[in-house]
Amino acid sequence: MDLTELRGQIDEIDSSIVDLYEKRMDISRQVAEYKIENGKQVFDKAREEEKIRKVKSLTHNDFNSHGIEELFEQIMSMSRKLQYQLLSERGSLNKLPFIQVDQLETEKARVVFQGAEGAYSQAAMHQYFGDRIDSFHVDTFRDAMIAIDEGSADYAVLPIENSTAGIVSEIYDLLVEFENYIVGEQIIKIEHCLMALPGTKLSDIKTVYSHPQSLMQSARYLNTHPWQQISMQNNAFAARKVAEEKDRTQAAIASEYAAKLYGLEILEKGVNQSSTNSTRFIIVTNQKIFLKNARKVSICFEVAHESGSLYHMLSHFIYNNLNMNRIESRPIEDRNWEYRFFIDFDGNLSDSAVKNALRGLRDEARNMKILGNY
Structure with a gap:
């Protein structure tokens, strides 16, 4: 034959x-x-x-x-x-427990950001909300989530991803822990500056302070100098520390705005290795709402620790013609080698294809949660 x-x-x-x-x-x-x-x-x-x-x-x-x-x-x-x-x-199909709104209520809104005056989160907040808001800052990301969870703030502005250093893993974990939801995002360009007390020379510096992500983003520059690198909760905290302690052996990596705010001299601009370095910030609230024109859905879920389990979950996006544009995984606490997956995909919670996919995922995955539509 x-x-x-x-x-x-x-x-x-x-x-x-x-x-x-x-x-x-x-x-x-x-x-x-x-x-x-x-x-x-x-x-x-x-x-x-x-x-x-x-x-x-x-x-x-x-x-x-x-x-x-x-x-x-x-x-x-x-x-x-x-x-x-x-x-x-x-x-x-069960109705999703989210309410569609035409716009966010921002008039007289209280907005919280992590860090101190001069933080990149503050810049992201003003770019998203404008200047006519009542804002305050807290020391940690958890404090910010607690503020909106308890109602002392209407919105929180939190960094979730940097184009050079990757995800801010703590934010992912907090989104699972708290019943707070993403309603917006803001991307800002990052230009890190090395700053110190006025009159400080590079040869005077022994220690550089900044957020761990900023140190990572500036590693190529920092590693050409014999300086000790010390992590802090926020870039603006680092700038404030250098200004308050008045020690010429100390320097900080933070924004140009932070240098002006705390009276520091910029010794080097653009010390981050990528000229296109940007950070994506999310706007979070404790209300289950989404904007009418929202085009991105974020969810998380767990799957059985067996062959093909994630593949089956992803099929819901394929067969509903939904474009998945991000997938991340985080280890599940107290369950060694098991993971929670975070996925962003294009769509609106009012779309029938999105409802179809979410219904299938809810039936077949473990602990599926909609993190927001924005």
Whole structure:
């Protein structure tokens, strides 16, 4: 038998597979109708596991067994997506506990940021809200989350990612711990400056203070000098410390605005190695709201520590045509080698495709949480 004949047989088989697949999807639609009428869940883990065992037992070698497992996992995944879509069309998807608003209430709003006067968070706050707000600052990110959780502030401005140093992992953990939600974001360009008391020379410096991320972002410059590098909670704290202690052996890395605010002299500008260095800040509140024109959704979830579990979760984005633009993982406390995944994807909570994906994720993932739509 030549290649042309063999390919002809494959074409016939493929045609039969397509026909059988469409018949299966038609029955899946009927199953969805039944579940809608009887209030049953789409995802039945025990039923799917039993089905996988049965079809694998029909194969004749290990290679085919693994292939059939993957094939039927995909088929059943597509079946679930079809059923979720039908549920959405019939209005049977649970309403998400978020309220759509036309704009944020910012008049007379109290906004909190972490750090001291002159912090980059303060600059991000003013870029996002303008100057006609009542603001205050706290020492730690946790303090900022507590402030909005308790209602002493309406919004918090928190750094979540830097284009050079990566994510601020503590913020991710706090978003899980607190019932606070992202409603906006602001990106600002970062230009770190080396500053010290007026009249200080580079040769006088022995110690440089700054936030750990800023030290990382300026590592290439700092490593050319024999200075001790000491981390602080915030760049502006570092600038204030140098100004208050009046020690010429000390310097800080912070913003140009912080230098002016604390009366320090800038010895070097742009000490961060990347000229395009930027930090993304999130705007957080304790209300479950989202803007009508919001275009990004952030969620987190846990998955079983087994092969293919994350892959199945990601299929909800693929089959609902949603563009996922970020995925991060963080270890789960007290559960060694298990992780919580954080995902950003394009969409609005009012979109049917987003509702479909979130419904599937909620049914199949562990502890799924919507962190915000902004």
